[in-house]
Amino acid sequence: MSKNLYGLIARFETPASVMHAAEKVRDSGYTRWDVITPFPIHGMDAAMGLKRSRVPRFTLAGGITGFTLGMLMIWWMGAVDYPLIVGGKPYFSPIFAFPISYELTILLSAFGTIAGMFILNRLPIHYHPVLKADMAARATDDGFFIVIEKDDPKFSVEKSRSLLEEAGAVEIGELED
């Protein structure tokens, strides 16, 4: 089994104990690890040392692209490709190009947000080693888990196991890749 080792999984009894354990794992300097719980736990992001999501950057990029595209589109269509005077207005003005630019800002912001989310969380994942562990089934009910991956630079089967034990794990298993 250890040939295909993916990492260690540890079960905790309560939200509080998994939160304190997460703080210990964070402070030990691990980077490739995760917490799996049946429901969101308030304050877990900080306990895991997670930074703020980078999704808003994708949103902003989408918004700026949308606004620019909208302005360019109206300018190109109305002033370059097919110049036509409508209602005595100039061929191009940002005023009447604004509604369409605004709509495109929102549309591409939404696209950017969704695309950014999928790029950053790498979903959909059709297979994950945690799904093979029997005890992980309790993550949908009453189990609180921490998974430390083998790929973590600080990982060692013995040290990581003892860290999780010290942190209050009630059950520890090895995950097969």
Next chain:
Amino acid sequence: MSASQAATSVSPAADEPSRLANASTFLVVGVLFTAITAAGAMFADGHRLAMSWLMAVVFWIAVSLGALVMVLLHHIFDAGWSTVIRRPLEHWIGVFPLLAGLFAPLVLLSLFGQHDLLWKWMDHEAVAGDILWVKKSAFLNPTAFVVFNILFFGAWIWVAGRLRKHSFAQDDDGSVEHTLANRKTAAFGIPLTALTLTFAAFYWLMSLEYHWFSTIYGVWFFATGMKAALALTVLICLYLVRKGVFVGIFQTGHLLNLGNILLAFTVFWAYISFSQYFLIYNANVPEETFWYNLRELNLASGERNSWWDVGLLLLFGNFFLPFFFFLGNANKKKPARMVAICVWILLIAFVDIAFNALPSIKQANGDAIPFGVTVFDVTALVGIGALCFWSFFRSFARTRCIPIRDPRIVESLHCHE
């Protein structure tokens, strides 16, 4: 005092009067500055002076209506996070009787003194031959004006009074009935406030140029008021934190949420203001465009006037600056930055009111008077504002600083990011 109240660590604001600014200081400043403004009648032009008073009182009414709507929204959404900031707002909205009294002189002077002091249509004989007035005279006549104004202030005093009464009573008996009663008040209070503030904006500001009409005008007035009220809320809450009253109560989460709503209303203000401009620009009908022409050009010479610059100031100062500020998440969590932007928003909201009101005063050749701030603009704004703060601090000292037995108070105290 019941046992459960005694057990809590949150003491009534009344126990610690020394921490906060003295209400009577504001009374002295308010009376002094409003008196100086009134004394201006001896030196200054009557129309311009009355306009100073109108802009100041309408600005503070807009702020107070925004505060009223915030409390109504809190109840209609059964919101949790905003419970602690609801209390300062409840103290603020006790100001409507005072504002009614401060608005009354304008109505009385127009009725019994100089009819065209502010609203030219009040002078019946002068406008009798104007078909655009005749068609609107069912709405734009002194009787309807007085009746509607009584209805406006009556509605606001009544709705605000109900909200305050139940919230303060809940501090004593802890009954959930008060929360439910206020939810009902919110259900009818929101449409009532929306309609009254819309028609108030029509009467007070839009009818200054009675040839002009814009159905979205009430929404603009609401947007400006909400923005200013939210900015004031941030300033008051941070002041209370600084004075120790709100330490451990007003969290970064509250500040962030208020910043987020401010972002929403910054966009909303721009959306409404742009929609109004855009529809008039696109339709290009002279009955509507003249209002914007006055705010862009000197009609005789065709050159841009000072209102063009004010318009650009509003575009960049009232939209782009706060918009990009509030987009940054970190900005909304830093009290010092929030204070700076909120003071700016309050100032620019007044400029927004001035942009709408002031050009209705004309020069001899029919052009709008240039943009300018007089001493009496400042004294009226400060004087009426100080009286509002007097009312606020007087009310504040009488109750607990947060609604301590509200069912959602614990949720609100744990409002983290």
